[in-house]
Amino acid sequence: MENLSSIDATIPFRQRELLSLLSTGQRMDGRKLDEYRQVEVVHSIYEKPEGSAVAKIGNTQAIAGVKVELGEPFPDTPNDGVLTVNLELLPHASPSFEPGPPDESAIEMSRIIDRGLRESKSISYDKLCVIPGQKVWIVYVDINAMDHDGNIVDTAGLAALAAVSHSTLPETRVEDSKVITLEERKPVPLTQLPVPVTVAKIGEYLLVDPSLYEETLSDVKVTMTTIESGVVASIQKSGSGTLDVDEVMKIYDLCYQKGNELREHVKSSRNGGGKH
Amino acid sequence: MENLSSIDATIPFRQRELLSLLSTGQRMDGRKLDEYRQVEVVHSIYEKPEGSAVAKIGNTQAIAGVKVELGEPFPDTPNDGVLTVNLELLPHASPSFEPGPPDESAIEMSRIIDRGLRESKSISYDKLCVIPGQKVWIVYVDINAMDHDGNIVDTAGLAALAAVSHSTLPETRVEDSKVITLEERKPVPLTQLPVPVTVAKIGEYLLVDPSLYEETLSDVKVTMTTIESGVVASIQKSGSGTLDVDEVMKIYDLCYQKGNELREHVKSSRNGGGKH
């Protein structure tokens, strides 16, 4: 993608045009600079996974499914469950996505979402332990980016969070060092709602929730994952542009403020009628 | 292969020529439409595997070897042994075969043969169980396509069946939950002889055992694996042509009838002098 856009001769022209619009506080699709496209989150859309959700931001769409399995803990955290986040950029989502193993960008985005969930300590990993040092729950969060009109990270992050927050685990009993899975279920222990918010810089302007068109004309994006208290749990600068300290702090303010909006969308998300 | 043949400008001409011959009930090599090339099967050609065989149909040749190992059953069939069929299209066999991991065609052919053995329930999987839920015999059937003059599936299927039908397993005893392998051996429990038969459709004609030349001019093949009773255990339409219901039933009749011939070849196969 980087290569293709670099040789697109219309970019400088389109960039000038966009900058002149941005200078009036407007964007191509009529939004203000700090305005998200329409956000929609539906949870529990499938019966088979332990949790699932679809999130849409404008014409960008991602689906997340949560599966849990009993497995071994990592040797250095014997009393903690394990979280695994994987994002696939489905070839459905864009003519520029190829099928095949995740590329550099997909891996980066997976890891941004993973770190947001992990570093915010939102999941009580100790409650995922069944037999210390031996059996813990492994929580797989698999996300499919289905439709790409910009800002996959926030969309995928929303879907992941909504899916996890409506996931349940079977209760267990241990007998003779064997784990017995019971009928009753309990929620995956989630204590906070970490949401990633992405800000693109174009010229000197900072835009939240960049569209695909805006992403093409931007040379640096920052994603910050915040929680309710304003703590930032993960930052990722992406793209080969630069930032100064003031810009980082402005971005932080935007991410926290917009993060609160997105958290409301997760809280008020509709039940899709699948298992919850 | 598909790409190459598609741009071969001589195909329409050769196809017309072949069709006019077929209309007289004849094939290029003098065979009738429902006639196999010469079939030869020799079993027990190697000393090291638990079973082995070579099959030739005309100038097409395949070798199969059977190895068994103790391993774990699948969780959903704790009392059953495991069958694994793998076909390699050796670069020996054809100038158009490349070394490397199996491609789409090789995988399809492996799975056709695998399904024929598996779905016909010809192997008594329960008799491959040593300790229920813990130790079962895993039967590896590895097939090398060595020489390719058309109809690899039937040739490979014959070799696989002859190898399995002359394979033996060690008797075992279980002591303190440990498996002890004994000197005595017993046959791999095979109750029926499922053989795949392939029919190619060229124009409106149905030909059994297509040669490589005929395969190039055919746009659809069907392989059906039948057992003695006439039950069909596996069907695969392959290629981008079409069929109607009557054709499918004619193909079924051909496959069952020719299957009976091939079963005789397996039953009367010569011992190659290796371990049997």
Add this chain to the structure above:
Amino acid sequence: MENLSSIDATIPFRQRELLSLLSTGQRMDGRKLDEYRQVEVVHSIYEKPEGSAVAKIGNTQAIAGVKVELGEPFPDTPNDGVLTVNLELLPHASPSFEPGPPDESAIEMSRIIDRGLRESKSISYDKLCVIPGQKVWIVYVDINAMDHDGNIVDTAGLAALAAVSHSTLPETRVEDSKVITLEERKPVPLTQLPVPVTVAKIGEYLLVDPSLYEETLSDVKVTMTTIESGVVASIQKSGSGTLDVDEVMKIYDLCYQKGNELREHVKSSRNGGGKH
């Protein structure tokens, strides 16, 4: 590399030039035919691995690190530890090295060094056994070729040997079939110093320690790994040239004689100040 050099039209000319020089007993860099470039070995350069070393021969440089892990023995040698040697040709080392999995040449060189250590029986594998049939030490020798001006094998072999010869293992105690790792450490049990020596043949001349320039003009190299007693533990002819029996015996003499020099370099190697 083979392809590139084959189409370099200057090779015949440069080869004639070099041969005329060799006929006077001289090499391009002023060395005699049986003379090594400057050799330098420093061991214990890192704190984290169980052993480490850097070796330089002229402008060729390799770094080796030794890690040990408890693991399972091979079924056919239940009372022996395991040695694993892996050489990476870092892209740092040469403009012609690509990042990625080891190619044919890297694998060959790894295996030459591996066989030298293994076949000379220099490591007492039985002393790496902790619980017979269950737990043994696995010794990983990882070598990075960092700078390539010819004769990577000897340089990497020196680094590997120096790293192993200054590696230590934790003492262990077994309690209730569990291995307890103690604070005290003991050396990896190495009884001899097997060193690979490489001789290149150019025309009829035999040159030890070929430079990159000489390697380009040579069509056959031989690496022999000898130990103190003169026993040769590993031979590898490499390249598409030929040898006669007399040449092999001359090469053996060179390898043993030069091997003794290199062994002195290992014995007198400087401590780099890391853990030893």
Add this chain to the structure above:
Amino acid sequence: MSSQILLSPDGIRTDGRRIDEMRKVKMEVGLLKNCSGSAYIEQGKTKIIVAVHGPREAHPKYLALPHRAVLRTRYHMAPFSTSERKSPAPSRREIELTKVIREALEPAVLLEEFPKTVIDVFIEVLQADAGTRSAGVTAASLALAEAGIPMRDLVTAVAVGKLEGKVVLDLNEEEDEHGQADMPVAMMPNINKITLLQLNGRLTGEELKEGLEVARKGISQLYQMQKQALTMRYSATVQQEEE
């Protein structure tokens, strides 16, 4: 395992269906915005989304054919679509189905109208409850239609199976696992041509014939739904444009 009764003596299946009754089916065309065409299908709990990109330039170029388009497919299962989490890497089964599905669609698509191009059909199984390859084919031909790619006919598919010795239509997962046969069939319904045919299981010659007939009936029903879904999409588009 297979001791459970999948078909009652009066011909009722575990989910209450009769032997020739399809699961509840829902089709929707055009959900995705960043592709040439898309379609979504639910057949019972099986849920699949298909996107089409193209016709477009072949990349790498040596894939292109001078006289017709190249049809590429991918059949893929989401990691969360199955009971046990599925690795995202393609399994041998997925590779085989990719080929079989491509060969089911090829006879219908007028590839010769787009020489030197590639048409990509991506089938993602979001929830798997048997019949995924047939539902994938049914949805794929809808997505091709929405992409404006001319076809001889739609391709429509369904699986038939065998329970307690009876041929039945459209297996669900439980029936597929414990039943005696599973035979997916795809057809171009208008011209009665079979484009996909597979069988795992055990059928007599008679049952094979009956199975093909049962499949044909199921395909007729699905074909009506496909046409309806396209009409709705078309009218939706018209509506949208009028707004």
Add this chain to the structure above:
Amino acid sequence: MSSQILLSPDGIRTDGRRIDEMRKVKMEVGLLKNCSGSAYIEQGKTKIIVAVHGPREAHPKYLALPHRAVLRTRYHMAPFSTSERKSPAPSRREIELTKVIREALEPAVLLEEFPKTVIDVFIEVLQADAGTRSAGVTAASLALAEAGIPMRDLVTAVAVGKLEGKVVLDLNEEEDEHGQADMPVAMMPNINKITLLQLNGRLTGEELKEGLEVARKGISQLYQMQKQALTMRYSATVQQEEE
């Protein structure tokens, strides 16, 4: 686990450093002989070697861009660099850092001066004790400089962290594992532009601001050392030529 005290009440860390004190740093330029440029850095026990090849012809050619050079990077850890042996195959973490580091260097390199070429930057972590990506960036810009590739400014990087609620400079491995945050920052120091910014952990807005300030101070120190290392290399070259 994290019950151990990483910062004493009087602000002293477990290795004796103050909160704003860098580990011992050593830089050396030009150790490797068979590349365009190279640099070695030690930051505490973290040891990294970087080599640059190029500008050179792109291979395969389709990688080339008509108007500028392509910068390629590889961040890789030696199998013996970590406490547990690391498989030599690139992990997802290494793939991500490869991208992040490339984007940290790109703004500084005058890529437009070498159209149609490739510049390769290979970063090998020989011993990992936290701060490897930032030390890698610092060394990479030295190696680029030695290779004679024109840059707007050097790129200099350091990580800041949080221990017992206090923002601290340049974490070591123990602090990284048990601390509350790790934030690597790279800048072009002369023009005060951030080219790499990541955070794992938990910072308030205030702490974020303080962290960036602490990072800037550390970067200033490292920048002086970089210039010194280049000067030494340059004088070494001069000396050698005079001999």
Add this chain to the structure above:
Amino acid sequence: MSSQILLSPDGIRTDGRRIDEMRKVKMEVGLLKNCSGSAYIEQGKTKIIVAVHGPREAHPKYLALPHRAVLRTRYHMAPFSTSERKSPAPSRREIELTKVIREALEPAVLLEEFPKTVIDVFIEVLQADAGTRSAGVTAASLALAEAGIPMRDLVTAVAVGKLEGKVVLDLNEEEDEHGQADMPVAMMPNINKITLLQLNGRLTGEELKEGLEVARKGISQLYQMQKQALTMRYSATVQQEEE
């Protein structure tokens, strides 16, 4: 393990052979019909089949050389060829032997007669009982000859080993596993040139020299058999044509 006696005091090996006695060898040329040339060899229980394709156009084209053919080889073991089932993916050992065998054949083949082409030599081990690389080389040069590719000489190979301190010819698997050395040697027998030489094990200088001599004698015997196999193939062809 190695406590068992592999050589009796009167010089008889566990399979009854003397120290300089080869295993039973069978060679056959031209079994496969869809390649340019083929050969089959049995040496004891070791069984190998070799096919040659070419000279043919290089594919991909960048592999081609302007002044000579490129020789490609593959040494591969069938999954059922070994005591434990072998994964079909190439092991490091197979990759090394592929190179070593290619370099054993290259000196003999007149590659310069077929510029811009590729000659492929595929070696498949069907049953492995020691000496597979040397038997593979012996068969490969027969297959090249049948393919009509001009050679300076055939290439012929055998392994020598050391049992109870004595140099012996042509190890079998038991001897290879428990013996003290294994040295495969390939030569162009007519011109006495060594084209493959490897050693695993422990030999003194004297034993090395003796080993090469023993190998040369074994190679002479095999060379006669190679010529005979080619003659038989030739006369078989003649016969067939006369029929």
